[in-house]
Amino acid sequence: MKKLFVSMGIALVSVAFATSTFAQASASASASATIVTPISISKTTDMNFGNVAINGSIGTVILAPASSRTSTGGVTLPATAGTVTAAAFSVAGSGSYTYAITLPGSAATLSDGASHTMTVNTYTSSPATTGTLSSGAQTLLVGATLNVGASQVAGAYTLASAFSVTVNYN
Numbered sequence: 001m002k003k004l005f006v007s008m009g010i011a012l013v014s015v016a017f018a019t020s021t022f023a024q025a026s027a028s029a030s031a032s033a034t035i036v037t038p039i040s041i042s043k044t045t046d047m048n049f050g051n052v053a054i055n056g057s058i059g060t061v062i063l064a065p066a067s068s069r070t071s072t073g074g075v076t077l078p079a080t081a082g083t084v085t086a087a088a089f090s091v092a093g094s095g096s097y098t099y100a101i102t103l104p105g106s107a108a109t110l111s112d113g114a115s116h117t118m119t120v121n122t123y124t125s126s127p128a129t130t131g132t133l134s135s136g137a138q139t140l141l142v143g144a145t146l147n148v149g150a151s152q153v154a155g156a157y158t159l160a161s162a163f164s165v166t167v168n169y170n
Contacts, residue, residue, distance in 0.1 A: 040093065041089050044089060045086075050082040051077070052075055054150070061145070065126035067086045068084075089140040089141075090139060096133060099131050101130065101165065101167055112153065112156065112157050118148055123143070124143050
């Protein structure tokens with residue numbers, strides 16, 4: 001009888017080890033990564049609102065990304081337009097990737113070098129909020145609104161510090 005108990009004990013221990021062996025399972029996975037070309041942006045053309053005339057009332061010049069412009073209020077656009085261009089940027093990166101565009105959120109100040117200033121705000125772009133790098137490149141055009149005072153002093157006004165446009169892969 002003692003041999004029977006010993007045999008049963010050995011059988012139970014064997015079953016216990018067999019059960020724990022079958023209770024586990026494992027699998028393996030591989031890992032990979034793809035390094036993409038970093039996205040870059042560089043200015044190719046500065047923004048220029050061209051020649052602007054005033055008539056004693058405040059107004060604006062709205063420069064579209066397509067370099068067309070309109071005026072409001074006391075601003076008129078003379079027949080001799082001068083140089084009118086939206087800002088242009090070259091965006092480059094991995095082909096066919098999309099990217100988000102972040103335009104300035106605050107106004108920039110133009111100055112005549114003395115104490116006379118105007119502000120530029122309400123930036124718009126083409127493409128508007130998301131671009132696509134066709135073959136790894138795209139031109140990004142940026143327009144804005146120039147705010148002109150009622151008694152704005154005549155002269156050439158330039159930005160005191162450049163405005164920034166940011167692009168990031170989506």
